[in-house]
Amino acid sequence: MGSEPARFCGLWRNSYVALERKVNDEFKGLQRAIFVLSLFLTAAAIVVVNVLLYSPSIRQDWLDEDNLLFGITPHKTINNRRILDPASINGVYFGASIDWKAKDVPVAFNQRFGKPLPFVMCFTNMTAANGLALVRELKYIADTVLRVDGAILGLTVMPVDPLDQMSDAVYDQLGRVCAEINRYGIPVMLRFAHEMNGNWFSYGQAPGAYRASFIKAASAVKKYTNLTSMVWAPNSPIGYPWLAAGGGPAVGSADFLAMDTNQDGKLDHHDDPYTPYYPGDDYVDWIGFSVFHFGENLTANTVPGPDDFRTAIQHVAGNETGAPTWDIYDQFAHARNKPFAVMETGAAYYPNDVRLDDPSEMEVKRAWWKQVYSTDTLKRFPLMKLISWFDIAEDEQVNRGEKGSSFYYRDFRISWNHNITTQFLADLPPRVFFENARESALL
Ligand SMILES: *[C@@H]1O[C@H](CO)[C@@H](O)[C@H](O)[C@H]1NC(C)=O
Ligand SMILES: *[C@@H]1O[C@H](CO)[C@@H](O)[C@H](O)[C@H]1NC(C)=O
Ligand SMILES: *[C@@H]1O[C@H](CO)[C@@H](O)[C@H](O)[C@H]1NC(C)=O
Ligand SMILES: *[C@@H]1O[C@H](CO)[C@@H](O)[C@H](O)[C@H]1NC(C)=O
Ligand SMILES: *[C@@H]1O[C@H](CO)[C@@H](O)[C@H](O)[C@H]1NC(C)=O
Numbered sequence: 264m265g266s267e268p269a270r271f272c273g274l275w276r277n278s279y280v281a282l283e284r285k286v287n288d289e290f291k292g293l294q295r296a297i298f299v300l301s302l303f304l305t306a307a308a309i310v311v312v313n314v315l316l317y318s319p320s321i322r323q324d325w326l327d328e329d330n331l332l333f334g335i336t337p338h339k340t341i342n343n344r345r346i347l348d349p350a351s352i353n354g355v356y357f358g359a360s361i362d363w364k365a366k367d368v369p370v371a372f373n374q375r376f377g378k379p380l381p382f383v384m385c386f387t388n389m390t391a392a393n394g395l396a397l398v399r400e401l402k403y404i405a406d407t408v409l410r411v412d413g414a415i416l417g418l419t420v421m422p423v424d425p426l427d428q429m430s431d432a433v434y435d436q437l438g439r440v441c442a443e444i445n446r447y448g449i450p451v452m453l454r455f456a457h458e459m460n461g462n463w464f465s466y467g468q469a470p471g472a473y474r475a476s477f478i479k480a481a482s483a484v485k486k487y488t489n490l491t492s493m494v495w496a497p498n499s500p501i502g503y504p505w506l507a508a509g510g511g512p513a514v515g516s517a518d519f520l521a522m523d524t525n526q527d528g529k530l531d532h533h534d535d536p537y538t539p540y541y542p543g544d545d546y547v548d549w550i551g552f553s554v555f556h557f558g559e560n561l562t563a564n565t566v567p568g569p570d571d572f573r574t575a576i577q578h579v580a581g582n583e584t585g586a587p588t589w590d591i592y593d594q595f596a597h598a599r600n601k602p603f604a605v606m607e608t609g610a611a612y613y614p615n616d617v618r619l620d621d622p623s624e625m626e627v628k629r630a631w632w633k634q635v636y637s638t639d640t641l642k643r644f645p646l647m648k649l650i651s652w653f654d655i656a657e658d659e660q661v662n663r664g665e666k667g668s669s670f671y672y673r674d675f676r677i678s679w680n681h682n683i684t685t686q687f688l689a690d691l692p693p694r695v696f697f698e699n700a701r702e703s704a705l706l
Contacts, residue, residue, distance in 0.1 A: 354694030358382030358651030496551025
């Protein structure tokens with residue numbers, strides 16, 4: 264009797280164990296399958312993320328970034344955002360490079376300064392591998408520009424790799440990004456590879472590659488938008504070609520021959536500092552310029568000479584008889600009837616290097632802005648439509664020839680010290696305009 268249930272139990276136990284083993288085996292099989300699948304999915308995700316991170320062209324195709332590059336909803340449309348047209352005004356718009364890295368934004372500038380910016384400048388790198396380095400930051404910048412009325416965005420794009428390594432996809436992305444910013448109602452003035460006649464950027468003094476690159480950038484931009492203008496912006500020619508400390512193209516190379524405009528076998532101030540780099544009237548909307556007062560030896564607090572600004576534009580190179588004049592306004596703006604913009608200017612004050620009897624910050628800066636934003640400037644250069652102040656303080660590297668190079672803290676700002684701002688605004692002549700100037704006043 265007793266054995267029946269026992270046997271049954273034994274049987275039951277045996278079949279239970281068998282069942283359990285079977286279930287376990289199947290479960291293990293399932294577990295293994297899930298494990299293998301998750302390994303595969305993880306690997307696939309890593310591949311996808313890497314492709315998205317490192318290939319802008321594939322990223323564009325996969326995500327169809329054409330219409331949603333930034334993915335933000337504009338809170339003002341192009342239709343009710345005032346579109347300024349600096350080229351058409353009778354006078355000069357004020358503008359500023361603000362310190363985005365230090366979290367300055369146009370709203371804050373306008374509050375501090377007491378006047379609304381019509382133009383604000385930002386800088387971004389461009390690499391051969393990734394195109395624009397800061398698409399996310401540009402979204403942030405465009406978003407902050409949208410929060411103030413009317414302002415135009417100055418976009419300075421600095422290629423980091425040699426220009427001949429930039430693929431068509433890189434230019435295409437540049438065109439799309441400009442179009443995307445424009446779609447929010449923000450006009451862009453694209454200052455592509457500025458100060459190309461200097462030898463301090465990787466793309467400097469390579470006129471052949473530079474001209475080809477500028478043409479590609481202009482063509483890509485025009486393909487996607489008509490609210491971005493191309494600014495060709497060489498540096499002030501004072502000291503051109505800056506070869507005392509080395510650099511420059513190899514003697515006899517195509518770039519050397521292009522830069523040796525008087526064909527005397529050497530590069531010096533007798534060579535035209537602009538024409539070798541000019542990409543052609545069809546690709547240039549604005550003639551841009553940079554000119555600063557850096558003080559004596561580029562490192563000391565000194566008051567600028569009374570005519571320094573004008574003579575940087577109308578530059579007589581050398582003091583010998585027959586020294587050539589390189590006049591960017593006359594040669595490029597006037598001769599080709601193109602609007603002219605000083606995209607960067609300012610006077611450096613060195614608060615960490617103050618010597619006994621140095622002029623004050625006010626004296627240094629005021630002597631500069633009074634000649635830059637002056638009735639004389641407006642009268643002499645009627646095609647000058649925009650003058651943008653470099654409102655930044657930063658450590659800058661100064662090359663001092665055989666003394667090597669070192670960093671100096673230069674403060675160019677005019678919006679952070681109330682006394683300076685007040686004096687600046689009081690000194691402005693009529694016909695220097697801010698964003699709030701009425702249409703009728705601009706004529
Ligand atoms: C831009 O490129 C320069 C030169 O390569 C580099 O020093 C700088 O850090 C870059 N800036 C950004 C924001 O990537
Ligand atoms: C610019 O493009 C817009 C939209 O495509 C168009 O409506 C406008 O007429 C164009 N403007 C000019 C001056 O071509
Ligand atoms: C500029 O450099 C010269 C030569 O080294 C020197 O004699 C002069 O004192 C310097 N000026 C200033 C303001 O540092
Ligand atoms: C002319 O320029 C040279 C080279 O820059 C300089 O050494 C010289 O002092 C200058 N002469 C005059 C009269 O300014
Ligand atoms: C501003 O000017 C006043 C009066 O001249 C002076 O007392 C004050 O120190 C100045 N402030 C700054 C930050 O320069």
